Amino acid sequence: AQKITQTQPGMFVQEKEAVTLDCTYDTSDQSYGLFWYKQPSSGEMIFLIYQGSYDEQNATEGRYSLNFQKARKSANLVISASQLGDSAMYFCAMRSPFDSWGKLQFGAGTQVVVTP
Amino acid sequence: DGGITQSPKYLFRKEGQNVTLSCEQNLNHDAMYWYRQDPGQGLRLIYYSQIVNDFQKGDIAEGYSVSREKKESFPLTVTSAQKNPTAFYLCASSFSNPTGELFFGEGSRLTVL
Numbered sequence: 656a657q658k659i660t661q662t663q664p665g666m667f668v669q670e671k672e673a674v675t676l677d678c679t680y681d682t683s684d685q686s687y688g689l690f691w692y693k694q695p696s697s698g699e700m701i702f703l704i705y706q707g708s709y710d711e712q713n714a715t716e717g718r719y720s721l722n723f724q725k726a727r728k729s730a731n732l733v734i735s736a737s738q739l740g741d742s743a744m745y746f747c748a749m750r751s752p753f754d755s756w757g758k759l760q761f762g763a764g765t766q767v768v769v770t771p
Numbered sequence: 772d773g774g775i776t777q778s779p780k781y782l783f784r785k786e787g788q789n790v791t792l793s794c795e796q797n798l799n800h801d802a803m804y805w806y807r808q809d810p811g812q813g814l815r816l817i818y819y820s821q822i823v824n825d826f827q828k829g830d831i832a833e834g835y836s837v838s839r840e841k842k843e844s845f846p847l848t849v850t851s852a853q854k855n856p857t858a859f860y861l862c863a864s865s866f867s868n869p870t871g872e873l874f875f876g877e878g879s880r881l882t883v884l
Contacts, residue, residue: 659813690872698859700814700875746813750871758804758829759863759873761813 658682659747661762668737668769675722676732676765678747684708687751689730690759691721694744703745706730734767742769773798777862777876784849784856784883792847792879794862803845804863804873807831814861820845821867849881857883 658681668674680689691703706714706721714721722731734741747762775796784790796803802821806814816829820839834853839845845864849856859880863873 688871692875698861698878698880700861700863702872702874705872750873758816758819759806759814761815763813764811 659749659760659762661747661765663765664763665766665768668741668767670737670739670769670771672737673733673735674737674767676734676745676747676767678730678732678762680728680730680747680749682728682749682751684751687749689721689723690748690750691719691730691732692746692748693741694746694764696743700746704732737769739769739771742767775862775864775874775876777860777879780877780879782879782881784881786883787851789851790849790856790881792849792860792862792881794845794847794876795843796845796862796864796874796876797843798864798874799842800864800874801842801867802865803839804865805829805835805837805845805847806861806863808859808861808878817847817860856881 660679687708689706693701704714704716704719704721706723713723718735720733744764744766746764748759750759778793804819805817808814815831817835818837820826826839836848861878862876865873
C-alpha cells in the first residue's frame with residue numbers, strides 16, 4: 656500500500672522568503688507520479704507541479720520547484736519569494752499505475768500562512 | 772472553456788434523505804473520480820471510473836453510489852446509509868495515463884441538518 660506523509664501541519668513564512676514543504680512517500684512501485692496541489696480557502700484544488708519517478712531532473716514551474724530525492728523517497732516543494740496569495744493548504748500526492756489504476760493518494764496537507 | 776463543473780456548490784440536507792451531487796467535464800477525459808475532504812484533512816477516494824458504464828469503489832465507498840452513463844458525467848449520490856455525510860466533495864478527471872495530473876472541480880459542500 657502507498658502512503659504519503661506530510662509532517663508539517665502548519666507553517667508561517669514572511670513575504671519574499673522561500674519556504675520548503677516536506678513530503679515523503681512509500682511505494683514499492685517503480686513507476687509513479689508525484690504531485691503538489693494548492694487549496695486556497697475557497698476550496699478548489701490547484702495543480703502546481705509534477706515529478707515523474709523516471710525524471711532525472713527536478714521539476715520547476717515558475718516560483719515552484721520540487722526537490723526530488725528518489726532514494727530517500729522524498730518530494731519536497733520549494734516556494735521561492737513567497738507572496739501573500741500563497742497562503743493556502745498544500746497537499747502532496749502520488750499516483751501509481753498499480754494501485755487502483757492510478758488513484759491519487761494524498762497526504763494530510765500543510766497549512767501555509769504568509770505574513771507581510 | 773474546458774473544465775469540470777460541480778453543482779450545487781452548497782447543499783443542505785435533512786437526515787434520512789438521499790442527495791445527488793453533479794459532476795460534468797468537457798475535457799474529453801476517460802477517468803473520473805470522487806473525493807471527500809473533512810476539515811483539516813486530506814482527500815479520500817470514494818469512487819472512480821475509468822470508462823463509461825464501469826466504476827470501482829475507493830477507500831470509503833460505503834453509503835455512496837455513482838453512475839457513469841456518459842463520458843462527461845459522473846454523479847455521486849450520498850445515501851441515507853452514509854453515517855457522517857457532512858463534508859466537502861471534490862470531483863476530478865484525468866486522461867488514461869495513470870501517472871498523469873488530475874483536474875478538479877470547485878467542490879460541493881454538503882451539510883446535514
